[in-house]
Amino acid sequence: VKRRRRSGVSGIVDAPLETKSQQKARLDRIPSLVPDRLQTYDASADNVGRFLRLLGQRINRHLAVSMTACVHCGMCAESCHYFLARPDDPTMTPVYKADQIRRIFKKHLDWTGRVVPWWVHARAPQDDEDLNRLKNIVFGACSACRRCTLNCPMGVDTALLVRFTRGLLTELGIVPEGVFNVSRDQWETGNQMAVTEEDFLETLQWMKDELQAELATSEVDIPVDKVGCTILYTINPREVKFDPRSIANAAKVFFVAGEKWTLPKWGWDQTNFGLFSGDDNLGAYVARNVYEAAERLRAVRIVISECGHGYRSTRWEGYNWADYEQKIPTESVVVTLKRYLQEGRIKVDPSRNTVPVTFHDSCNIARSGDLVEEPRWVLQRVVQDFREMHPNRRENFCCTGGGGLLSMAEYRPLRLEVAKIKAEQLKATGAKLVCTMCHNCIDGLTDVIKHYNLDMRVVQVLDLVSNALVIPEILSGTEKRPRQEAAEMNGPPLDSREKHATKVGG
Amino acid sequence: MSKLLRVLENEVQIAALLFMAVVYAFRLVWIFKFKPLRERTSPAGSPTAGISYSMLNVAMPWAMESTRKKPGFYAQFVIFHLGVAAAIAATFIIPYAPGLFKVKAVGRLFQVIIGAACLVGVLRFVRRLTNPVLRLISTADDYLSLALMILFFAAGVLAVPNNSKTAEWTLILFFGLTAFFLIYVPFSKICHYLYYPFTRYFLGRTLGHRGALPPGRKSESPCPPGIREGGKPQ
Numbered sequence A: 001v002k003r004r005r006r007s008g009v010s011g012i013v014d015a016p017l018e019t020k021s022q023q024k025a026r027l028d029r030i031p032s033l034v035p036d037r038l039q040t041y042d043a044s045a046d047n048v049g050r051f052l053r054l055l056g057q058r059i060n061r062h063l064a065v066s067m068t069a070c071v072h073c074g075m076c077a078e079s080c081h082y083f084l085a086r087p088d089d090p091t092m093t094p095v096y097k098a099d100q101i102r103r104i105f106k107k108h109l110d111w112t113g114r115v116v117p118w119w120v121h122a123r124a125p126q127d128d129e130d131l132n133r134l135k136n137i138v139f140g141a142c143s144a145c146r147r148c149t150l151n152c153p154m155g156v157d158t159a160l161l162v163r164f165t166r167g168l169l170t171e172l173g174i175v176p177e178g179v180f181n182v183s184r185d186q187w188e189t190g191n192q193m194a195v196t197e198e199d200f201l202e203t204l205q206w207m208k209d210e211l212q213a214e215l216a217t218s219e220v221d222i223p224v225d226k227v228g229c230t231i232l233y234t235i236n237p238r239e240v241k242f243d244p245r246s247i248a249n250a251a252k253v254f255f256v257a258g259e260k261w262t263l264p265k266w267g268w269d270q271t272n273f274g275l276f277s278g279d280d281n282l283g284a285y286v287a288r289n290v291y292e293a294a295e296r297l298r299a300v301r302i303v304i305s306e307c308g309h310g311y312r313s314t315r316w317e318g319y320n321w322a323d324y325e326q327k328i329p330t331e332s333v334v335v336t337l338k339r340y341l342q343e344g345r346i347k348v349d350p351s352r353n354t355v356p357v358t359f360h361d362s363c364n365i366a367r368s369g370d371l372v373e374e375p376r377w378v379l380q381r382v383v384q385d386f387r388e389m390h391p392n393r394r395e396n397f398c399c400t401g402g403g404g405l406l407s408m409a410e411y412r413p414l415r416l417e418v419a420k421i422k423a424e425q426l427k428a429t430g431a432k433l434v435c436t437m438c439h440n441c442i443d444g445l446t447d448v449i450k451h452y453n454l455d456m457r458v459v460q461v462l463d464l465v466s467n468a469l470v471i472p473e474i475l476s477g478t479e480k481r482p483r484q485e486a487a488e489m490n491g492p493p494l495d496s497r498e499k500h501a502t503k504v505g506g
Numbered sequence B: 001m002s003k004l005l006r007v008l009e010n011e012v013q014i015a016a017l018l019f020m021a022v023v024y025a026f027r028l029v030w031i032f033k034f035k036p037l038r039e040r041t042s043p044a045g046s047p048t049a050g051i052s053y054s055m056l057n058v059a060m061p062w063a064m065e066s067t068r069k070k071p072g073f074y075a076q077f078v079i080f081h082l083g084v085a086a087a088i089a090a091t092f093i094i095p096y097a098p099g100l101f102k103v104k105a106v107g108r109l110f111q112v113i114i115g116a117a118c119l120v121g122v123l124r125f126v127r128r129l130t131n132p133v134l135r136l137i138s139t140a141d142d143y144l145s146l147a148l149m150i151l152f153f154a155a156g157v158l159a160v161p162n163n164s165k166t167a168e169w170t171l172i173l174f175f176g177l178t179a180f181f182l183i184y185v186p187f188s189k190i191c192h193y194l195y196y197p198f199t200r201y202f203l204g205r206t207l208g209h210r211g212a213l214p215p216g217r218k219s220e221s222p223c224p225p226g227i228r229e230g231g232k233p234q
Helices: A020-028 A047-058 A061-068 A081-085 A094-109 A111-115 A128-140 A158-172 A177-189 A197-215 A237-241 A245-257 A273-277 A280-296 A308-321 A333-343 A373-382 A409-418 A420-429 A439-451 A461-468 A494-503 B003-033 B047-059 B071-096 B098-102 B104-130 B132-137 B140-159 B168-187 B189-210
Strands: A231-234 A301-304 A330-332 A357-360 A433-436 A457-459
Touching: A020 A177, A047 A094, A047 A128, A047 A158, A061 A094, A061 A158, A061 B003, A061 B189, A081 A409, A081 A420, A094 A111, A094 A128, A094 A158, A094 B132, A128 A158, A128 A409, A158 A273, A177 A273, A177 A280, A197 A237, A197 A245, A231 A245, A231 A280, A237 A245, A245 A333, A245 A461, A273 A280, A273 A308, A280 A301, A280 A308, A301 A308, A301 A333, A308 A330, A308 A439, A330 A333, A333 A373, A333 A461, A357 A373, A357 A420, A373 A461, A409 A420, A409 A439, A420 A439, A433 A439, A433 A461, A439 A457, B003 B071, B003 B168, B003 B189, B047 B189, B071 B098, B071 B104, B071 B140, B071 B168, B098 B104, B104 B132, B104 B140, B140 B168, B140 B189, B168 B189
Parallel strands: A231 A301, A301 A330, A357 A433, A433 A457
Antiparallel strands: none
């Protein structure tokens, strides 16, 4: 796909389609390159024709009415952090971005658009360059945070339209390289960071050794593939690669709570790049791995570690993608923590977390999920100085790394430019720690903090709970105070996180 | 009353109304041809509560940041749509219950509402022409629909006195526009009211099922003793 000239003011990144990774995958003949799995770009194919056919085949009722119902009132504009950061650029509004797929729908499927296309701006893509431009809009200028959806008077679900369009383009291989690479890894290895089984088990052993030393007991364990446990704990590959202490923190809490739990050897990755790429097949494959692991190990409950898109994918979308009737309760670890605190299974001492903390709501959890008060309930018990950020809960702004944007290097400058909205929001809290229950948000926020020189660091709920956790004497011989300062709480040093930030889709 | 006006008020309106109903019926069939989604997850909230909240969203300006921060724009929306309702009502009152507009206060009330809506329509037209965001996305249909609404409201203000002896042209204009609208609306953006229940239903059902709507669901337990809201010790 060649570059085409741009007209007018537009923040839409004019990134060409890079296919080196796709070519390499074809040369390597990787097993996932089969129909209904990983797709690559074929310049000689009738991609526009395929795009239109797929559009007709895949669209559902919810999407169809979102395509037709927009009245072009423009009320969504100021809900979008892209437009707020670039108020003079009308191409940054959700309605403009959604119109780019809407006009294709109108030309292809709607009456008026088919008969008098010029009357309603209906237009089908002419060539692969048009499809590439669409790629740059739906992947590069929208984090699919759903803020505009909740601010649309008509209830038009623009984020859903964006994901749908991403899915059609993914089917043609017209995707950013980062999206292709992560999807490939998840298809090939069952986890999005291509963590091998050996690495996985070694990391768990390492964390187990650390934990046993810290608690001075050999009873603490990180079990794998244990049958008949109450909890099947699923994690983000980022935890194995860059933040293994979050696994240790969970293990410590489970140990103190006397929980019967296990990680599965296969099906442990609760993240799901299918949510970002719009590929329902990938979404179904990854989610099914988790559900089948829970059934295989006869777990009573699936618990998802702190991850925004992982929670949304595993708790909500995955069952539908996989056409898999939910049989096992599925919850976030924050809900588990809340239950432990309510039942008195763990005790915490908030005086161990004295630094001012604010909370960042992950879009996928707050707007597309159900957890808004639960993390606050827990935080209010484990920290001394909790400060709300404004706006918050379902009106919070995206960390700017959502929608898989952290994996798409070509859109990074725009992402960081529009992150000024988030930076201002963070700064206004005066907090020194920003807590979030999402690994993707950790990297997104860390980028924002670094880029805008904010005096803050990012932690997760489990970090703060673990720090405040009171270890009963009966478990360790003497009451332990695990880790003293919040400075230690954030897993590996920030530098190491930033180094890997572009790889992560948490 | 001339024969033209009588036919326009009655037969033409009924024919146009039937045409609209038939097109809407086809439109509904078209919507239902798209495949529905099946929910496989166990609920965390109530789809019914979500749907109700979502449907009533239009009457809750505090519910969305976009309307909360722009009360003036919301007021315009209310006035504009009250004007639409009043003008449509007038198309039935004039031929079938003309006595109602003989009560001066009723006629004046309708004129004020429709007139205010006309003014809002003009403001919206100016906004559409001058706001770069709206200019970029606006289609010929957007402009024509709004222009026609302004004209329809203006004709409505003049037609409400229902004076066929001295100002019959106002009634002819009003009913002529009404007939045109009934035929044009199903193909224009004005038929958004047909889609509103669908978009709102799907959004409300999805997010209601997940417990995301209605918002403000509180955690079951209050703050523990010794900690006040905000987390600071008492």
